[in-house]
Each structure stands twice: as C-alpha cells, then as structure tokens.
Amino acid sequence: MTTDTTATKAKEETVEELSSAIGSYELMVIINPELREADLKKETDAIEKWVEKNKGKISVSDLWGKRNLAYRIKQHLEGYYAVFNFALPTDRAPAMNKMLRLEKGIIRYLLLTLPKDYVYVSYKEIKKEIGKAEPEKKVAEVVIEKKIKTAVETRHVASEPKPKEEPKKETAAEEKKKEEKSAEPVDKDLDAKLDKILGGNLDF
Amino acid sequence: MKRTIFSTAQKHVPGKRRCTFCTNQMKHVDYKDMSAIRPFVDFMKRIKSSYYTGVCLNHQKELSRAIKRARFMATLPYVQ
Structure with missing residues (x-):
C-alpha cells in the first residue's frame, strides 16, 4: 500500500x-x-x-x-x-x-x-547602431548635396541677373544725387566767383 | 553589441560563397533587427534568393521566417 x-x-x-x-x-x-x-x-x-x-x-x-x-x-x-x-x-x-x-x-x-x-537588444541600442551606420552613407550624400547646392547657386546666378542689376541702378542713382548735392555748393561758389569776376569786369 | 556588417554582394563563385550570418557567428536571425533583414530584401520587398546573396540554407530559412514575422508586425511591407 x-x-x-x-x-x-x-x-x-x-x-x-x-x-x-x-x-x-x-x-x-x-x-x-x-x-x-x-x-x-x-x-x-x-x-x-x-x-x-x-x-x-x-x-x-x-x-x-x-x-x-x-x-x-x-x-x-x-x-x-x-x-x-x-x-x-x-x-x-x-x-x-x-x-x-x-x-x-x-x-x-x-x-x-x-x-x-x-x-x-533594446530598441535604443538598435537605433544607436543605425545612427552609427548612417554617417558612412551621409559622407557621400553630403558631397552630392554640396554639388547640387553649387549647381543651384550657379543656376541662380545665371537665371537671375535682373535683381542684381536693380541695386546697381539704385546705387548709380544715389551716386548721381550725391554728385548733384556735392555739385550745388560748388555751383554757388562758382556763381559767387563769377559774380565777383563779372562785377569786377563790370567795374572795369 | 558589436555592429555587424551584412553584405549581399557575394559573387557566385564556387568556393568563394560565404554566408554572412555564419561569418558573423549568428545562430538566429531576429525579426526586430531591421539592419540584418534589409539587405536581404528586394527593392519590391521580395526575399532575395540565396543564389545571389550566398546565405546558407539554415540561415536562409531563419531569414525568411524573420522577414515574414517583420511583415506581419508591419515593420516591413509585404509589397511596394
């Protein structure tokens, strides 16, 4: 039993x-x-x-x-x-x-x-590894991006000459104004001199 | 954990074909490890054949299982 x-x-x-x-x-x-x-x-x-x-x-x-x-x-x-x-x-x-x-x-x-x-293996570590692995690719990508950027810039320069000319015109206008401003006092002086000369001449 | 490099560019030359999982001494393929799976999937997200990738038969079976699990959990699409 x-x-x-x-x-x-x-x-x-x-x-x-x-x-x-x-x-x-x-x-x-x-x-x-x-x-x-x-x-x-x-x-x-x-x-x-x-x-x-x-x-x-x-x-x-x-x-x-x-x-x-x-x-x-x-x-x-x-x-x-x-x-x-x-x-x-x-x-x-x-x-x-x-x-x-x-x-x-x-x-x-x-x-x-x-x-x-x-x-x-936690998700964070996997993400880190992916982050480590990515830069190797990014070097090539960055080079390509730079090339594209330079290409785009050159294109901009080629395609947009007008906006760059406009400021030049403005500067030219400003310079003219400046010349006018600077020329006015010269003219006054000249007038005075002329008057003197003319007056002197008249006196003769 | 060491970062493992998975190359699929195995030339189909007899004697030169090597399984990347065997060389990395990985027994199992994890369905969560997308960096391990991604090289063995086509542009259209089909499983690449071992004829081109050089994966041994045991690991190819593990891989296909992992890919199918990843597809089920929507970390990998069925088709693109």
Missing part, C-alpha cells in the same frame, strides 16, 4: 512538474495610437499583471513608442510598439493568446517562444 501511495504521489508530482514546465516567450504588441498615455500605460500594465498572476516573470518590457506602420492595420497608419520578454508556464500560453485577442486596445500581437541562447 505504501508503495502505491508513493507511486501516486510521484505521479502527481510529475504531473505538476509537467504542468508547470516553464517556457520563455516574447510578445510584441501594437497598441492603438489614438489612446492617451494613461490608457497606454493601462494596456501595458494589464499585460504585465496578467503574466504575474499566471506565475510568470517578466524580464524585459521595452516601449518602442509611436512608429509608422508599413501598411494600414484596422485603418491605423501609426501604432505604439511594445516588446515583452517573460517566462510563463507553457500551459498558460493559449490562455494568453485568447486574452490578447480579446483586448480592445491591441491592434496586433505576436507571441513567440524564444531560443535558448537569446539576448534581448
């Missing part, structure tokens, strides 16, 4: 172990972009709480923020992206699928099992 009881106990234990076999999962979620920030937090918190309720452990929760979608999903062109990595009992995964399907704020989700030697 004792052996039987031990056997049954062992069986129960094995069943429990099987039921509590833990798998590592990754969840990517696109949340409705029209939600407010508070509601967005509610959505993400709801997911985290659900996992913790079901004897899971969250290792990563990364909010990517608002991103443009490559195509329309439920008539949305944008979406809040969020990624979670967590350990969860394997028999709870289908329930999680159902929960995510019924959640209203979630536009689309992807629940995956992770490979064993997986290291999560």
Whole structure:
C-alpha cells in the first residue's frame, strides 16, 4: 500500500512538474495610437499583471513608442510598439493568446517562444547602431548635396541677373544725387566767383 | 553589441560563397533587427534568393521566417 501511495504521489508530482514546465516567450504588441498615455500605460500594465498572476516573470518590457506602420492595420497608419520578454508556464500560453485577442486596445500581437541562447537588444541600442551606420552613407550624400547646392547657386546666378542689376541702378542713382548735392555748393561758389569776376569786369 | 556588417554582394563563385550570418557567428536571425533583414530584401520587398546573396540554407530559412514575422508586425511591407 505504501508503495502505491508513493507511486501516486510521484505521479502527481510529475504531473505538476509537467504542468508547470516553464517556457520563455516574447510578445510584441501594437497598441492603438489614438489612446492617451494613461490608457497606454493601462494596456501595458494589464499585460504585465496578467503574466504575474499566471506565475510568470517578466524580464524585459521595452516601449518602442509611436512608429509608422508599413501598411494600414484596422485603418491605423501609426501604432505604439511594445516588446515583452517573460517566462510563463507553457500551459498558460493559449490562455494568453485568447486574452490578447480579446483586448480592445491591441491592434496586433505576436507571441513567440524564444531560443535558448537569446539576448534581448533594446530598441535604443538598435537605433544607436543605425545612427552609427548612417554617417558612412551621409559622407557621400553630403558631397552630392554640396554639388547640387553649387549647381543651384550657379543656376541662380545665371537665371537671375535682373535683381542684381536693380541695386546697381539704385546705387548709380544715389551716386548721381550725391554728385548733384556735392555739385550745388560748388555751383554757388562758382556763381559767387563769377559774380565777383563779372562785377569786377563790370567795374572795369 | 558589436555592429555587424551584412553584405549581399557575394559573387557566385564556387568556393568563394560565404554566408554572412555564419561569418558573423549568428545562430538566429531576429525579426526586430531591421539592419540584418534589409539587405536581404528586394527593392519590391521580395526575399532575395540565396543564389545571389550566398546565405546558407539554415540561415536562409531563419531569414525568411524573420522577414515574414517583420511583415506581419508591419515593420516591413509585404509589397511596394
């Protein structure tokens, strides 16, 4: 009898172990972009709480923020992206699928099992790498931009001679005025001299 | 994390073809890592064949899976 009881106990234990076999999962979620920030937090918190309720452990929760979608999903062109990595009992995964399907704020989700030697790289680091990778391309782009700029400038010079001539005319007019202004006192002096001379002549 | 360079300009020369994922010692292709996926997608966003890119069969399978996941999550379009 004792052996039987031990056997049954062992069986129960094995069943429990099987039921509590833990798998590592990754969840990517696109949340409705029209939600407010508070509601967005509610959505993400709801997911985290659900996992913790079901004897899971969250290792990563990364909010990517608002991103443009490559195509329309439920008539949305944008979406809040969020990624979670967590350990969860394997028999709870289908329930999680159902929960995510019924959640209203979630536009689309992807629940995956992770490979064993997986290291999560955060979105910020990926962005940084993209930023590092871009300048190499930009050097060539900058050169092209410079060429285009110089070309455009030369074109402007070629195509717009009129506006540059106008200020010249103005300057010419101003110079004439100045000459007139400067010439007036000279004339007065000349008049005076002439008068003197003429007067002198008349005196003769 | 080291920045990996993914080149698709592999000449189809026997003995010279090398899988970029094997040379970078990557076991898996991540669907979130767009810098890894982008070189292996056509201008029309179709998957390039391994005949031209030189990716080994195991990694080509991983790649196609990653691309399809990225498409599903709208980080990559199905067609352009």
